[in-house]
Amino acid sequence: MAGMDLLDGLVERARSGGRATPDEARAVLATGDGDLLDVVAAAGRVRRRYFGDRVKLNYLVNLKSGRCPEDCGYCSQRLGAGSGVLSYTWLQPERAAEAASAGVAAGAKRVCLVASGRGPTDGDIDRVARTIAAIRDRHPGVEVCACLGLLGDGQAGRLREAGVDAYNHNLNTAGERYADICTTHTYADRVSTVDKARAGGLSACSGLIAGMGETDDDLVDVAFGLAALEPDSVPVNFLIPFDGTPMAGRWELTPQRCLRILAMVRFVFPDVEVRIAGGRELHLRTLQPLGLHIANAIFLGDYLTSEGQAGRADLDMIADAGFVVESAEESTLPAARRAAGVPVGVGPSAAPVRADLVRVRRRGAGTDLPPNA
Incomplete structure (x- = not known):
């Protein structure tokens, strides 16, 4: 059993800004289902200490889909994948801005611009700059995060000049097993890109994918690998095992x-944005609302290549669970909090899912918001 002493100690330390040790992180993962509500309640106390009752909404705009030369085993857009996802080249700026507007209208505070591929060319950055200009013309205050792959020297600075606020590049799994999921680039390449993003003045967004055969030790290793990079946002993805990929089934x-x-993850990152990302609906299922008591951010609507929960259902879930959507006027970036020296937002075993429940995202499917592409 977890033991209330462990959980109380983690909460007390986290409320003062300290994080769990690796051994404590492993102990949390090793807790039994009988302790689950105690674990959620303890993590929830930490979440409310720094983020109150707010949920930050993020909205994905898939600028370029498919045709990726990388061989990441989890990805439906990988080299040679037979997943049948929608594939297209760069969206025109106005079309991307139209897609972004759907999310912003529903309450999204951050628009995440994503493009498949190994990394951006200088021409790609010019395209992204034009897209950001079109989005900001409609929504001047929206946060913009870019996820374009591996960054070259100087590219983070150019993105910052173009109006990008944050850069997402996940570590995904522990360094020692990274070659098990990808051979066309390395864990060190990913660490380097996060470092370049931060050095270029961008807020670092980097997280993990669970469900790829990793052990508890692997999960703890990637969590502390992320901690060393000091990200401002940590997305937690749960594997969607697409047909046509090595991880199908x-x-x-x-x-x-x-x-x-x-x-x-919350105990390792007490005052950092923790976001429930891909696979939320498939794996948390009816326990999604409990996830909101731990994480303080989610994606609204669809993901890159799979359907998400309908946008209206996301908003209803947040309200029904007693949370509110974080407004654009509320500043919650951890870096700003740390600079100010105060917390922001202080306030009040199932059967396996069938593979046929994975719905490949196609034009207009899976949300009552306009499609991203």
């Missing part, structure tokens, strides 16, 4: 396991 996660992973 891999259904290892239960809702209870997902909640323990989220809690472990």
Whole structure:
């Protein structure tokens, strides 16, 4: 059993800005289902200390889909994938701005611009700059995060000049097993890109994917690898095992396991934005609202190549769970909080999922918001 002493100690330390040790993180992951509500409640106390009752909404705009030369084993857009996802080249700026407007109108505070591929060319950065200008023309105050792959020297600075606020590049899994999921680039390449993003003045967004056959030790290793990079946002993805990828048919996660992973991440990142990302609906299922008591951010609507929960259902879930959507006027970037020296927002085993429940995202599917592409 977890033991209330462990959880109380983690909460007390986190409320003062300290994080769990690796051994404590492993202990959280090793808790049983009988302790689950205690674990969620303890993580929830930390979440409310720094983020109150607010949920930050993020909205994905897929600028370029498919045709990726990388061989990441989890990805439906990988080299040679037979997943049948929608594939297209760069969206025109106005079309991307139209897609972004759908999310902003529904309450999204951050627009995440994503493009498949190994990394951006200088011409790609010019395209992204034009897209950001079109978005900001409609929504001057919206946060913009870019996710364009591996960055070259000087590219982070150019993105910053173009109006990018944050850069997402996930570490995904522990360094020692990275070659098990990808051979066309390395864990060190990913670390380097996050470092370049931060050095270029961008807020670092970097997280993990659970459900790829990793052990508890692997999860703890990637969590502390992320901690060394000091990200401002940590997205936690749960594997969507697309047909046509090496990880097709891999259904290892239960809702209870997902909640323990989220809690472990929260105790390692007490005052950092923790976002429930891809796979939320498939793996947390009816326990999604409990995830909101641990994480303080989610994606609204669809993901890159798979359908998400309908946008209206996301908003209803947030309200029904007693949370509110974070407004554009509320500043919650951890870097700003740390600079000010005060917390922001202080306030009040299931059966495996069938593979046929993975819905490949196609034009207009899976949300009552306009499609991203």
